[in-house]
Amino acid sequence: MQKTLLKATNIAHAFDYPLFSDINFSIQEQESIAILGRSGSGKSTLLHIFSSFIKPNSGEVELLGENLYSLKEDKIEDIRRNELGIIFQAHYLFKGMKAIENIEIATLLSNQKIEDSLLERLEIKELMNQKIGELSGGQQQRISIARVLSKKPTLIFADEPTGNLDKETANLVMDVLLEYIQKHNAGMILVTHDEEMAKLCNKNYRLENQILEEF
Numbered sequence: 001m002q003k004t005l006l007k008a009t010n011i012a013h014a015f016d017y018p019l020f021s022d023i024n025f026s027i028q029e030q031e032s033i034a035i036l037g038r039s040g041s042g043k044s045t046l047l048h049i050f051s052s053f054i055k056p057n058s059g060e061v062e063l064l065g066e067n068l069y070s071l072k073e074d075k076i077e078d079i080r081r082n083e084l085g086i087i088f089q090a091h092y093l094f095k096g097m098k099a100i101e102n103i104e105i106a107t108l109l110s111n112q113k114i115e116d117s118l119l120e121r122l123e124i125k126e127l128m129n130q131k132i133g134e135l136s137g138g139q140q141q142r143i144s145i146a147r148v149l150s151k152k153p154t155l156i157f158a159d160e161p162t163g164n165l166d167k168e169t170a171n172l173v174m175d176v177l178l179e180y181i182q183k184h185n186a187g188m189i190l191v192t193h194d195e196e197m198a199k200l201c202n203k204n205y206r207l208e209n210q211i212l213e214e215f
């Protein structure tokens, strides 16, 4: 039996207007799920709700067996640091520091070590001693993915992780993420505009007219 990593029940949220209601969703180990939807439909907000950063107006999120929005802040921080891998488009790398130092920050905090095989797979091993500011956008994106995976997260949240990449690099990044979740019994929730990237995942959902539906 595969473990349920996240289970969301009856989620509703509004900002200036209702974004969605009655969202039910779950993800198991080794599963990758893509969420598609038009710009402004609330995909990023939903990912923030699932990943502990926004408390929804109503509904519950059970993350790794814990009822997320009833946990104390230090326990949530613990889960974020050790279990969650968050990949957003704007990668918060330290520009003046070397690539390797950026990755080390994450592995020191989570008590893991950096695997050469991952750096080789992402084709960034040779870049480790360069400063982030000297690297291209696509190289920086791969450094930030290496940083996230080096933490050995149990659940990956990726918001348009390949949006700025050329097709070949986007496919490489998707392959690495999918291999990771198989090898480490992890899961991935991917928000994307790109149907081709979505098709590489096990399941596809669409967020439309305030409803999340598998298709």
Ligand SMILES: Nc1ncnc2c1ncn2[C@@H]1O[C@H](COP(=O)(O)OP(=O)(O)O)[C@@H](O)[C@H]1O
Pocket: 015, 016, 019, 037, 038, 039, 040, 041, 042, 043, 044, 045, 046
């Ligand atoms: N923190 C916020 N405060 C107020 N409105 C927000 C906030 N975050 C997002 N919104 C609004 O919610 C809507 C959905 O945003 P978002 O979740 O980013 O959609 P998507 O990722 O699908 O493009 C947008 O209209 C956006 O302006």
Ligand SMILES: [Mg+2]
Pocket: 043, 044, 045, 159
């Ligand atoms: Mg978005």
